[in-house]
Amino acid sequence: MNYYLQIEGVNLANFVYDTNDLSTVRGGSFLLLDAAKIIGDIFKDVLKPISTGASLGLFQFQAAEGDAVRDEVKRILSTHDQLKHATFAVDIQPDTGDYRLDREALRARIRWQQMQQPALAIPAWNDVPTEYCEVDRLRPALTARPGPEKQPERVSTSVQKRSEYGRQYKQNFYQQETGRDHLADIEFAYDFKALTSTRMPAYRKLNHKMAVIYLDGNGFGKMRDKTCTNVDLQRQFDHDMTEYRKAALSALLDIMPQDASWLSDPPYRYRLETLMWGGDEILWVVPAWKGWQTLQLFYAQSQSWTWQGTPLRHAGGMVFCHHNAPIHRIKSLAVQLSDLAKETCREQNLFAYTVLESFDYIGQGLTAALQERYGATDMFVLNAEHMSTIETALPDLKQTFPRRKLHEIVLRLRHEREAAEHELNKVLCELDQTSLDAWYKLQNCFGDNTPALCYNIAELWDYAGL
Structure with a gap:
């Protein structure tokens, strides 16, 4: 049977x-x-x-x-x-x-x-009294591994097995997924500190900051269920998605040897971490100064993806934060940002982003935090088609737009909007033509709502157009 x-x-x-x-x-x-x-x-x-x-x-x-x-x-x-x-x-x-x-x-x-069934795999019974795992702080610590500064760290068997697999898999993953044998000899940054540490003057302000990028297909599951009416179609769908992801990952890896800022401080390793892969979800971690470029490259690669003539679109969430922010909470926030983009429109490649100087406010929930800080929840949902324009226009704007003035205007917009807009008009009158043209280009990307325009420019000042 x-x-x-x-x-x-x-x-x-x-x-x-x-x-x-x-x-x-x-x-x-x-x-x-x-x-x-x-x-x-x-x-x-x-x-x-x-x-x-x-x-x-x-x-x-x-x-x-x-x-x-x-x-x-x-x-x-x-x-x-x-x-x-x-x-x-x-x-x-x-x-x-x-x-x-x-x-x-x-x-x-x-x-x-x-x-x-239980929500976790229950560890085997042990007769030896022990402490709890120093890493997951839940399971019994039955073994040890090298910890910080090479000191022994008491851990559970679950943590030991997973961390061993993670270290081994890291160096083989990219070669296996892309089929490019030369990648087997290339090393990748071993932790977030190495991934984000930089001595390059251009990125000094972003030292030890990272971009966590989550991507999720818009309605891929429903599309598959509707169109894959037999096993052969299911296999073809699976094959096409695998090949699409392979092409996107290969394109990302191809740009790294051409740009020294993708390499960590000595010993030189590629600055890329992949934490989710497969299905229609991706979770990448890159240096903060490469977040915009990475997301832009993915959307450029995926723009032509289709299934049976239907365009395949992705919602994205990008979080700029410090390298020691708790990754499980940052990942959750990136997913929430992606969901915010989905709620706006599923027929376009949209993404939402946020910049965290601290991660204290995450506990409020994303929508509550955005409403409290900015008075709106969709202000930072952007169309991926505008990324290239933002990338080129922002440096032109910076030439003559005083950052100090921008911050003053942003601070006043919530409660003194009329005065803030008056001050903004004075600044615009003093811009040279290149910066003024850039302002109007950015207005087309962020919308002509003054708070949305100013908030986005202020947030992306250090992260786009580098």
Whole structure:
């Protein structure tokens, strides 16, 4: 009999984003990405892949008893040296001949199973009294690893396995995903401090600051469910998405050797961290002075992406912050910014951004924080088509527009708008023609609403047009 089998990593918050340790976060994320590949390799004579990406794997197989195959996959996942520390839902669905109906039934089984199991993988019982893990501060510390300043750090087995995988995977990921063998010999910055540290005078103000970029496809799941009416179409959709992402990552890696600011201080390593990959989600971390360029390059690459003639658009969220900001909270904020862009329009490539001098206000919630600080929630949602104009116009504006005056105007706009606009008009009258032309170009990008225009220029002053 023909069956479909799905495995899905669930409860990511307790396996990927339960620490601020970079190698652990990376390792957890990529272990889930590789789970379907690992299962596919172990059962290569039984399971035929349909779709593998992010934390999900969908397979088809033939068997007299489908339950036996499902139970064996569960057993492997629960005993695998690394994967046993994650939580997975696994189930099967007989092939009824209606692929879309079978797919939905299988998803329902997975969700039901997820609701019935613990939110994290419970560690094995230990008889030896121990402290809690110094990294996740939850699981028992049963082993040790080199910590800060090479001092031993007591950690849980889950953290140890994930961080080991994260360190090993980091150097191989880019070569594996792009198929470019020379990347196997290139090293990447090992932590956020190395990624963001710079001695270059042009970026001195952005030393130890990073850009966290989250990208999410607009309605990719609904599009796939509507158009992929059989296994072959599902495989083609999966293949096309993989090739598109491969091209975008390759384009990003191609520009790095041409620009010294992509290389860290000695020993020289590329300044790029990938924390989410697969499916229709990407999470990149780059130096703050490369955030705008990275996002602009992705949107330029993805502008031509289509599926069955329908353009594929992405919502983006970009957070500029200090390198030691808690990554799980910054990632959550980037997702919220992306959602804000989605709410504005899903038919265009839109993104929202924010600049954090501190991360204290995140706890308020994004919309509440934006409303309190700026009096609006959609002021920083931008169209990716305008990124190139902003990139070139902002340096021209800076030539004769006094930054001190801009800050004074911004501070007065909320409560003394009329006086602020009067002061702004005086400044505009004193600009040279190049800067004035740049002002009107930026007005076309940010809108002619004076607060939106001034706030965006002030926020992006140090981050765009470098």
